[in-house]
Amino acid sequence: MSLITLLFVALAMSTDAFAAAIAKGAKMYHPTLLTAAKTGLLFGCIEACTPLLGWLIGRAAVNWMEAWDHWIAFGLLAALGVHMIIQGFQPPDDEEDSQTSLWALLITATATSIDAMAVGVGLAFVQVNILIAAAAIGLATFTMVTIGVLLGRAIGAVAGKKSEILGGLILIAVGTHILLEHLRDHG
Template sequence: MSVLSLILTAIGLSMDAFAVSLTTGFKISKDDRSKIALKAGMYFGGFQALMPLIGWILGVKFTKYIQSVDHWIAFVLLTVIGGKMIFDGLKGEEDNEFEDVHSNKKFLLLAIATSIDALAVGVTFAFLGINIIKSITIIGVVTFILSIIAVYIGKVLGNKLTNKSSIVGGAILIFIGLEILVEHLGLFAK
């Protein structure tokens, strides 16, 4: 696999992390922006690199098990987190929710949910004999950079959506979960 193909794969894998980082940036203060952007980059970039490595280690033997449930795991995690954000936003508790979203526990759950697909990609890399060190380095770095950029973009958008950012962020997470589920179930295949 060429470096360009790996970069394009990394961009594709990082889109969920990008969207989540975007919503994370909505309600952070200017003082917290750099800290939260770095945290998003480290969690999302780290898990996007770790999951293909785990998949590669597991190898082809477990492909059918991983591919059969990855979309359900991502869908459930993103829907639960997004639903809670919407519920709290409707109740007027969005400020507390966004502070909580920045917790390590929330970042861990979101990082796992957005990187499940990368696990299956790692299995594919093992099957194709692709250099795993080069692959996970590119995937991790691309996701790290895009996640940081997304937090900064989200901060700009958050200033325009101050009162309803929890609802918008929750809706985006649910949409990502639905997109993953629909894509893997092939519900709208041509």
């Protein structure tokens, strides 16, 4: 996997966390840079760990699935992309959850990182250094969440939903690229 492709995956993985951060920021009363950075660090660490777990699961199955690995990677990324696009078209969550407690943030960070675990499974089937991939995903998420919390007050949850759509389109493009690259090399 090329560096550019890896950067696009990292960006795509951070978009749902970015959308959640905008929503959280919109509910906070004047979030500070320190609060935003702490939130970003929590999301980034969790988002960096989940693809590692997914990769371990995928590596356990890689020997049995080598003939189908490119299709599995494509299917997982495309399905996640479609899911993110659908979520992006859903109306913003208007629950009155103004909680920014550690537990509320932890639950949100974990929920937004599930897709990164599935991407980790897909990455087990392609040539990639999973530690670099996980670090890139974690760093992108840290950055996007920190920015999202700070922007949340100004732009609200609607822009966050649009970023989820963009992330879904990016994942579909990356999955298609993996599939076409494999078919070209082995076709």
